[in-house]
Amino acid sequence: MTTVEGMTEMAIEPGRLLGLAEEMATRAREEEAGHAALAVLAAHAALEATVNRLGGETIGSFNYRARFLPKWHDLCERAIGRQLEAAPDLERLQALRDAVVGFRGDPERLDRRSTSPPPEAPRAVGAEEARWAVETARRVVAEFHRAAGRDAPGWV
Numbered sequence: 001m002t003t004v005e006g007m008t009e010m011a012i013e014p015g016r017l018l019g020l021a022e023e024m025a026t027r028a029r030e031e032e033a034g035h036a037a038l039a040v041l042a043a044h045a046a047l048e049a050t051v052n053r054l055g056g057e058t059i060g061s062f063n064y065r066a067r068f069l070p071k072w073h074d075l076c077e078r079a080i081g082r083q084l085e086a087a088p089d090l091e092r093l094q095a096l097r098d099a100v101v102g103f104r105g106d107p108e109r110l111d112r113r114s115t116s117p118p119p120e121a122p123r124a125v126g127a128e129e130a131r132w133a134v135e136t137a138r139r140v141v142a143e144f145h146r147a148a149g150r151d152a153p154g155w156v
Helices: 004-010 014-027 033-058 068-079 087-101 127-147
Strands: none
Touching (some): 033 127, 068 087, 068 127
């Protein structure tokens, strides 16, 4: 399937992705990073699926192909008129995800003009980072819904 409509039919619900992230975080052990890495990736995927859904509902010209953090930035500016208080954690989660997949560049920012220090990702991903990623994803979704005056999904 190559159409956007076909791709949305294949999309996994954000709540299912976050459930998978939680399962992997529970299985994670400090000595085996595979489950922890999967938890980080699934938590990030849950957030990306959420921003795609909310952006598509809220913004007529939403760019599904844009990078993750710029999509959140745009959605927050248009839907709530400001960035989330959890913005630094969103940036850190992106940096953690980038570390898991081997990205070797400067950390991505929500706002390229930001003068705050960029997030730092740990050198290794373990159980603690996996649990943090899951909790961060829940917090981000809950905060956005609260700020937008919407009911948070039941999976938060």
